Amino acid sequence: MTDPIIGSLRVNGATLHYEVRGQGPFLLLIPGGTGGAASFDGIAEDLAAEYSVATYDPRGMSRSTLDDPDAEQHVAEHADDAFRMLELLSPGEPALVFGASSGAIAALHLLTTHPERIARVVAHEPPVVEVLPDAAEHRALIAHVQDTFxxxxxxxxxxVFAAGLKKDSDTTEPKAELKLPPRAAARAEQTMANLPYFVGRIVPxxxxxxxxxRxxxxxxxxxxxxxxQDSRGELPYRSAAFLAERLGTELQHFPGGHIGLTTHPAEFGELLRKALRASI
Incomplete structure (x- = not known):
């Protein structure tokens, strides 16, 4: 295993920690949820055999600090952070981008605002609940989460949040998702430290x-x-499936559930490679 090149990038209102590995076409990995660069530990090294792989801690997460810890967060600003990463690490060259969960939402916005910088985006389960026909129900869920917080x-x-994301009558999925690889389990402390910011700033x-x-x-x-593959019927999956339908594209299935890149890293990484190769 080779050590990544580690750096920091000053952006509007924050300083971002980033890591780069490997050589080849440039691939930016945008983490979601409470994850930072470390959430890609299971796949980044393997991908680096084929790509120049960059990932980072989103503003306010882990090692990426905010000038104002109480600042409201906006998708457009997080997407601009990703754009600044591309400008720093892959200037002038269209890049490959993968985003997971909230990171997938940032990736979608990046694609719509800077398409000239993007060769391909793979967006895994972006919870864009506003595209759903029952969006009002999910707005109420988010308000309930914030009020409970x-x-x-x-x-x-x-x-409250976890119950709202699950499919109806689901009592087995959480147990399956608890079986994490050792490196992922070791990140539990950092995950807990990021949770208040995630619930209070990122979710709403x-x-x-x-x-x-359009x-x-x-x-x-x-x-x-x-x-x-294992999250059919859950809210992020439903959002992704409905978005794919609206765009007239086929939803691609990756192993595991919402955090399949953590629970099934080898299989997930291989399917990601296949999805990315179509653009090269």
Whole structure:
């Protein structure tokens, strides 16, 4: 295993920690949820045999610090952070981009605002609930999560959030998702440290984001929407499937559930390679 090149990038209101490995076509990995660059530990090294792989901690997460810790977060600003990464690490060259969950939402916005910089985007389960016919129900869920967070605290809010994401009558999926590889389990402390920021700042902003469907339709030849094989019926999967349908593209299935890149890294990485090769 080779050590990554580590650096920092100053952006508007934040300083971003980033890591680069390998050589080849440039591939930017945008993490989601409470994950930072470390959430790609299971796949980054293997991908680096074929690509120049860059990933980073999104602003406010892990080692990427905010000038104002209480600043509201916006999808457009997070997408601009990704664009600044491309400008620094892959100037002038169209890049490959993978985004997971909220990172997939940032990747979608990046594609619509800077298509000239993008060769291909693979977006895994972006929870763009505003595209769903029952979006109002999910707006109510997000409001309930925020109210619970303010009045009862973090863990009750997470319980409300997790229940809202699950499919009806699902009692088995959480048990399956607990079987994490050792390196992922070792990140639990950092994950917990990031949770308040995720629940209080990222969830309300990203899950109220409405993608520009018309713009994405014109760019759909550069976009792969993916869903987890084991997360059918869950809210992020439903959002991804509905978005793919709206764009007239086929939803590609990756192993595992919403965090399949963590629970099934080898299989996930191989399918990601196949999705990316179509653009080279």
């Amino acid at each position: 303010r009045t009862q605290g973090l863990m009750p809010a997470m319980a 902003s990203f899950m109220s984001y409405a993608p520009d469907i 713009r994405l339709e014109g760019l759909s030849d550069r976009l792969v929407i993916a869903g987890g």
